[in-house]
Amino acid sequence: KTRTFVMVKPDGVQRGLVGDIVKRFEQRGFRLVEAKIMRVDRALAERHYSQHQGKPFFEELVDYITSDSVFAVILEGVNAVAIARSMIGATNPAAALSGTIRGDYATSVEYNIIHGSDSAESVEREIALFFGASDGV
Numbered sequence: 001k002t003r004t005f006v007m008v009k010p011d012g013v014q015r016g017l018v019g020d021i022v023k024r025f026e027q028r029g030f031r032l033v034e035a036k037i038m039r040v041d042r043a044l045a046e047r048h049y050s051q052h053q054g055k056p057f058f059e060e061l062v063d064y065i066t067s068d069s070v071f072a073v074i075l076e077g078v079n080a081v082a083i084a085r086s087m088i089g090a091t092n093p094a095a096a097l098s099g100t101i102r103g104d105y106a107t108s109v110e111y112n113i114i115h116g117s118d119s120a121e122s123v124e125r126e127i128a129l130f131f132g133a134s135d136g137v
């Protein structure tokens with residue numbers, strides 16, 4: 001088993017989708033290792049999304065992710081990164097299939113409800129950023 005990091009973005013928390021999203025991951029066979037509601041400050045947002053620094057949507061993305069509380073989660077399961085990404089669906093909800101989280105709840109690429117780590121390296125980096133030295137059991 002491996003771990004991945006997902007984060008319900010502010011619009012997902014505001015719309016009350018945390019419970020449904022957690023349920024989907026649990027039903028698929030993931031175990032919650034750690035989870036918390038938290039505010040992301042600009043420094044954390046800029047580090048988390050550093051790969052997008054300089055892109056035209058970067059400022060908007062940082063404004064969005066810092067606008068209200070997020071729900072940050074470490075999940076553990078078989079093939080965690082790939083399975084969580086497939087459950088989350090395409091970045092642009094217009095391309096996300098029904099049955100995926102974005103395909104069921106999101107309509108715009110700016111407000112696409114949820115983040116999921118895209119590689120084993122991203123998992124390590126993002127868990128360190130959001131949870132520090134993780135002591136989940």
Ligand code: GTP
Pocket residue numbers: 052057060061090091109110111112114115116117118
């Ligand atoms: P995350 O899980 O949030 O990292 O999304 P992703 O891995 O599916 O996509 P990516 O890392 O490429 O982009 C990160 C985030 O930037 C996306 O979730 C979008 O919210 C935002 N984003 C990406 N492309 C665009 C774009 O063309 N326009 C706008 N406005 N936002 C974008």
Ligand code: MG
Pocket residue numbers: 116118
């Ligand atoms: Mg990404």
